Amino acid sequence: MKKKxxxxxxxxxxxxLIIGTIDPLExxxxxxxxxxxxxxxxxxxxxxxxxLFLTSMIMILIGVTIMFYLSSLGGIGGSSSLSMYWGLTILPYPIGWLIAIITIIYKIVKRSKNKK
Structure with missing residues (x-):
């Protein structure tokens, strides 16, 4: 039951993870x-x-938290008081997402090779 x-x-x-990529911000x-x-x-x-999944989750949560914080300050760039370089602090979010997707693909490929 636990396995199921x-x-x-x-x-x-x-x-x-896949549905969320339709609109990465929302x-x-x-x-x-x-x-x-x-x-x-x-x-x-x-x-x-x-x-590896835990690492990607932590990165995603950190990046999303920073993204919401920057958004609460009025965003970045444009007429905002924060420069576009503050966007670099959000990088853990897409990097963590990419690590999770690559790990999932790796698991699928590994499982299909083991079945042969």
Whole structure:
């Protein structure tokens, strides 16, 4: 039963990561939630890549938090008092997302090779 629930959480997390990319700004909460679900599933399944998923989740959460904070200050660039360089502080969000997607693809490829 635990394994079945973990797989469901994993699939929902992957779907959330993909759906959130439709609008990365508004979907950041969906992406963050999906990464949390993937980490929970990875730990329940004792996945060998769980630390990589955890790292990507932490990066996503940090980046999203900073993005919301900068948004509460009025954004960056343009008529804002913050320069565009403050956008570099958001980089953990897309990098963490990319790490999660690459890890998921790696798992799928590895599993398909093991089945042959």
């Amino acid at each position: 629930i973990s797989k469901i959480l994993y699939i929902i997390g992957i779907i959330a 979907g950041s909460v969906v992406i963050a939630g999906g990464s949390v679900l993937i980490v929970i599933a990875a730990y329940l399944l004792k996945d060998t890549l769980r630390k």
